[in-house]
Amino acid sequence: MALSAADVLAGIKEIVEEVAGIPAASIELDKNFTDDLEVDSLSMVEVVVACEERFGVKIPDEKVTDLATVGDAVNFIVNAAA
């Protein structure tokens, strides 16, 4: 099922807020998970697994390091679901 980028962004905002306690309002496409949002490597795993369950996609371990920004994650999930 195709997902819209807006829906995926909204979902990621909820997940990152839930996992890392970062207010959804501060989560934007250009934000870097590590440098801007301070999501550490283990919290990033929780975010990835929550995204897999929510959007029905697979995000392999070796791809996780490529997802530097929120926009990278949105693009990966939209493409993976297409």
Place this chain on the structure above:
Amino acid sequence: MVIKSKTGSESSILSVGAYRPSRLVPNSEIVDAIDSSDEWIVQRTGIESRRFAGPDESVVDMAIGAAEQALLRAKLTINDIDSVIVATITYPHQAPSAATALIQRMGNPTAAALDIGAACAGFCYGVAMAHDFVRAGSAKRVLVVGVEKISDFTDPTDRATAFIFADGAGAVVIGETKDAGIGPVEWGSDSENRDAILMNPSWIDVRNTETQLTKADIKWPNITQEGQKVFRWAVFSMSKAALKAVDSAGLSVNQIDAFIPHQANVRIIETMAKEMKLPDSVIIADDIRTNGNTSAASIPLAMDALLAKHPELHGKLALLIGYGAGLVYAGQVVKLPPKP
């Protein structure tokens, strides 16, 4: 001709014992070699300190220390034991086993004895095997020891592992009881990911290196770990395995009094508890905070610490789950030993 077979009885954990090396090593002592900080280590792992064994505390010395305490608490001697299982990946001899050194030094040199290698899952594998030995009539009382001196196989400059692992030993005596005190084991492997935690190089590589390169190039086998991969597997697959162990025992999580998972990382333990939706009434072991990740020794050490802190848990139900290099895992519900 028909071969005569035996059957035994149900079994339970009769006692637990611990050996903790005397040297407590705070984060401040190891951070310079890995360019890290106390705050970073505590935030990522919950570990504030760990124990490293000294030159006079070998794998066998520590195993005997834990075994002596477990036997004393069960009001038994080594001569009451007919089988010994030692779970370890850091005994520095390929053969003979640490288990045979233990029985010889403790004065019961003819007991059945073997080492098992299931890394951080080793203790739970040992408990499952001991329970099956007793149920099958192969043994009446089994000593199960988890022991590691991982400081001998850790690179103090490795930023992925140097702050995690620690040394120590824990032991339980498992013996015949009328009712089952040990539930069915839920165990298995994810060997597609066997590179996620490993000790390299092999001894053959060490030998070949010695002939081809200079002494300075020889690297002693040491442990490496892919943190994110292990975290994902531990939290999300092990939560499911642990819940299956509860189900196999005919119980629900609401009937569990304590959760004693392998002490790998406080973040893993807390996220597992959340995934499993453990009720607040379940007391969760967190021995790792002060004693680090002692691999095969971590569950019996955490059990000992939990019973010291919460004596009301003697005789109550605990969910155990061990998981580690392989990747392998084993979990079961047990009745915690009675008050000595």
